[in-house]
Amino acid sequence: MLFEKLALYCDSYIQLIPISFVLGFYVTLVVTRWWNQYESLPWPDRLMTQVSGFVEGKDEQGRRLRRTLMRYAILGQVLIMRSISTAVYKRFPSLQHLVQAGRQHLEWAGPQGPS
Secondary structure (H helix, E strand, O other): HHHHHHHHHHHOOOOOOOHHHHHHHHHHHHHHHHHHHHOOOOOOOOHHHHHHHHHOOOHHHHHHHHHHHHHHEEEEEEEEHHHHHHHHHHHHOHHHHHHHHHHHHHHHOOOOOOO
């Protein structure tokens, strides 16, 4: 009985504020939240540009340092994505799976290692 009274009360005010107007606010709120979350995800591109600019050296040591820093950055991104995405979590359910994926990468690169 109380629910019916509440429904009739809300129905009497439905003409004052159109449902499409309220729905527009809701959709804007949801999309804004999603976009803010998307923008807060760390992407390695910006970091890669910074690392390539600040880590000097065209020799083997500089190249290795840049590659190692980016590997740590990508590892951090995968660890973050594991907590967000079920697809990534299914691909890497444990840290051991990450280690195995890294070893496969080294095996695919050949005996000299990745370039």
